[in-house]
Amino acid sequence: MHAGTAGLVDALRAAVGRDACLCRPEELFVYECDGLTMHTGRPAAVVLPSDTAAVQRAVRTCRDFGVPFVPRGAGTGLSGGALAPDGGVVIECSRMNRVLELDPANRIAVVQPGVVNADLSKAAAPHGLYYAPDPSSQQACTIGGNVAENSGGPHTLKYGTTTNHVLALELVLPDGERARLGTRAGPAAGYDLVGAVVGSEGTLGIVTEVTVRLEALPEHVETLLLIFRDVVSACRTVGDVIRSGLTPSALEIVDQRTVAAIEDSVYAAGLPRDAGAVLIVELDGPALALGPQVERIREMARSRGATRVDVARDDAERARFWRARKGAFGAMGRLAPDLYVHDAVVPRTRLPEVLEAVCAIGDRYGLKLSNVFHAGDGNLHPNISFDRRDPDELERVVAAGEEILRVCVEAGGVITGEHGIGTEKRDYMGLLFDDADLDAMRRLRDAFNPDGACNPGKIIPTPRFCAESNPKARGYERVPFE
């Protein structure tokens, strides 16, 4: 434990209030990981500020004691973005959960970072509006976390990710100062700092207020469930749809292994067990346009040998179709104590061959691997069920994970589409970027966070020579995970 921790806790209590500071060992124990259970760290304290000023006081206290700190939303992230540095302080934003303003005339909402994604859409619904980015964890994840990770979701194909919906941010900088980036009427003069902060995984400061753009609820929605003999035909259909100029709001594929897992579980959705792949297509827009679009997709699917094309007749059936997609996570989760939800992107045209390679890698390592993915974006999510109590299996999961990333990069892809780098993929950044590229990223980080006190050890791999020869060179870098 960090020297002087007792003093730290007292100071934090003074800064944010006794009720808003956790420090008992069992309390800290539950903060040892976020949604990625493979990586753990042990904070010295957790604070739960209720407003921006309290965040500033907490940050300044951390600075006074020279301990690193990390912002955390709901802890649903899958790359270790909210993982606490050993001996550091978790600044949990869950109590900053108010929708500060809804401005339907300008289709804008101003929220605190702890507002749950789905709650924002619920609040906007009476005005016929909603918040478009819909990560699969939207019922629990927070807008602040979404900003940190630039979260996507099944509907990003048409509506984009978080970065396309954030207009302005209030940020507590790593030195405790407050900054306002962007304006509600659009970009502020100068660099697009909002664009730089969205997706920066909490390393550039702590977001304390978010101004987002809301969208009008679509006039009409159509959902199709297509069943194919093999995943290649499903992928080719996705390619046909994209080339045809249609822009569905979602194109999701569930592979054969996942179908089997779903049908074996309590989430059985009545899918044929011999289905090689299930493709869910969702279209939204004017009712007038959707009828013909549905027919075009039906035609494309048929010509790729779809064995079944169902169009949802009502919301209940739509929900049933999506259960086939959403149940996958739970069904896979039940196969073993831990679930590793991998994340990588390849050009959409390369999906069939990459999938084949991914499955082969899983088999070679003897792992329970299946795929559920945002096919329209080329965003793969190989799910690996495993047991972290088994060190050998854990090692195989990590090795297979790396191989999958290599295959994706070789196919022209990248190593994460929506989960972020965090600690999970930090050491694979080199697969994609050379030292100069990483150095450019470091320049941006250093402009906000010069000594690395804010969420250290994330995104950018520490240059080995630097950490070894001069441990003080990067300040907080050496605290975690070296």
Place this chain on the structure above:
Amino acid sequence: MPTPLQTAGPPHGGFRAEALYPQTLDCVHCGLCLSACPTYVETGRETSSPRGRVYLMRGVAEGRIPLGEVVVEEAYLCLGCRACETACPSGVRFGALLELTRAEIEGRGLRRGLAKRVEAFALTTLLPHPRRLRRLVSLLGIAQRLRLDRLALPFLPARLREVHAQLPPIPSRAERRALPERIPAEGERRGRVQLFVGCVMPELFGAANAATARVLARNGFEVVVPRDQGCCGALQAHAGLDACARKLARANAECFAREDADALVVNSAGCSAAMRQASEWLGAEGAAYADTVRDVAEFLDAVGVRPPGGRIEARVCYDDPCHLVHGQGVRDAPRRLLAQIPGVELVPHADPEACCGAAGIYNLTHPEMARAVLERKLAALRAADPDVIATGNPGCLLQIARGAARAGLRARIVHPIELLDEAYRAGG
């Protein structure tokens, strides 16, 4: 770098480990339960979330943390509403985990204090003994009518004053009269059901029990009310008094096995949820008993009700009892029944599936949290501004009635079955 879990060995013994540990492993730590949890929403603490609590349980089972202060606090701060089970994609049975944890805590004698003593007295000395309960309620009723209770109030310790504040007005003797043992079916006979009347229900909600029996009879079912039935054991199980719970469940399983019936109908969601899990306490013996249990709304919805003749012009908010919606997955049936009453307009409110904060004697053990949770519920109900609030569980009825009175809501609070009964009676 990935950290393998340090304790790869067998789980720590003694912590009801065989039953509990494997179930903790169902949690993949996704966090989807967080926003469904009333205590997380209120505190924002991971520790006070379902995911955090499962993590604590697993940590104890693996010997990574002690079963100490924090785990005990969290095990009882939890309302046991099981909203997390509805949210969980991996099927973690949180309610069962919680009961095992509390049983372990009780077994080790880790919980003390006045709240604990009041709870133990109520759960083991009062509820399982209908006559004691009846006598106490009668006394309270007399005291209330003579206003003796108010005179005594200043002399009670603070905690007991709080208990007093929670007490509803005791219904008249007539309402508390026991139901006949057999009630014949009306019209064309469709079958026979047994009715579970519960321990507190006859004393405080006799009217709802009578209404349930009437509606069942009205719909062509002969209603059998076995005299020697008793408390279901749910509250004892929730409190970790598993031996007592098991004993009560066994007695009821025997009692209801004597009669042949299409179903064992229950109008108290907390009871039916626990009765349905009897096989876990009693094994095969409990399975037959558990399998016949039906919530009254679920049963009537499945068999189809005869159209009520009377009209009730009212905007009605239905509020889901946690143990009905999360414990048994019964969500639409009560709404469909209410919607069949001519004149009733079902109005949605913002938070029907959230806990109201009743949760047994939670009001007494965690008054602040209970109040905060209730406040959210009342805010949603206030915004919807209904004429009637319907909910099918005694604890919820008491809690919402108390909250509504304090908040000055104009709505009448009833069991859904009472509304249906009124409609039948108004129709002649």
Place this chain on the structure above:
Amino acid sequence: MKGRAELEALRAALGARAVRAHTPIEVDGVALGVTVAPADADSLSAALQALSQRRLAAVVRGGGTRLGFGNPPRRADVLLSTERLTGIDVLDAEDGVAQVWAGTPVAALREATRARGWELALDPPGEGSTLGGTLASAATGPRSLGFGPPRDSVLGLSVVLASGTRTRCGGRVVKNVTGYDLAKLYTGSFGTLGVISRAWLRLRPRPERELVLRAPARGLAKTLERGVAWARRPGVRALAIVDAELAARVDPGSRGAEEGLVLIELAGDAPVVERDAERLARELRAEATSERALERVREVQGSTPRPSGMRVRVSALASRLAAALEPLARVGAQLLVYPGQGLVYGFVPLASANDAAAARAALRESARAGDGTGCIEDAPSWAKHGDDVFGASGPELALMRSIKRRFDPEGVLNPGRFAGGL
């Protein structure tokens, strides 16, 4: 240029073809007579290295259409042109992505993508606009309503930093959170952090039907509310409202535009376009016109009153557009509004320094009234009068300076030209 010797040294380092002396071009009061035009990324890297070593400052130039946009350079020695960095390396018609060199003219790229069945989601004003210039200045036209801002089209960038270091960010895939989103930082940074050499772009599907309609406006302010409502309908790709004077330029010989003109472009599935056209005919008395009209809106947007005038842009909340128009109208500005984007363009003829001061004051007032921001897009240097043309202020400038210092410590790239003198 500091002198003949420097010119020769650059020529020696980069080759004679890459360094060209010419009649000086004036950039905000600084005359630049030498253009460095590298032929490829290596040569661009060498050029920046050479400039950096010699502590020479460069004004980065694409098509030269927005050279008037900026604060006067703190120092400038050469123009660094991307004119030879042209070509389309990849145009993947299956995947709808393209990799394109920065100096490629937007018009040529648009044609090439259309020929392959895709749409380039960029429509900057200005003949000869290049891809690099469009991205660096985040330039938008009327279609940004449907297209979104340029940042939405950028998937990845190759950028040469001031030191000559070649870097990449992003990639070719349409969804990507691998590391910091530097592409957002570079896009719209006016070349002050690095020189974009190549970009991966996301293309849009071509709509089945496109139709431009014109409708009479009943005064700008009165038309705004309907304009906002219509601009929010799916399938409306562009919607512009111009005042009566500009109407004559946008749709010459048009009748019924005495109080201004609304131009609407519909793009999407044929039945929807047809239905919306009918509705517009009923609601706004709209009738079909040619796509030329929309092109002329774009031309107007990129123009500045002659012989001397100021072009300003105000970004305002939809609900405050009417308020934002007033101050500009008072100083006699001609007005073009994109209500869907919350953008107002004002064109103010200038006869004197007093006119310029009044125009600048009106701009500030307009931005305030619109609860947004305002900038001077073009004006003679005397009319800028030392104000920050981007209207930058506030403590956030310190963060921006900190970024600039780290990316361009020597101040080689466009020093002084960007917001707050970055």
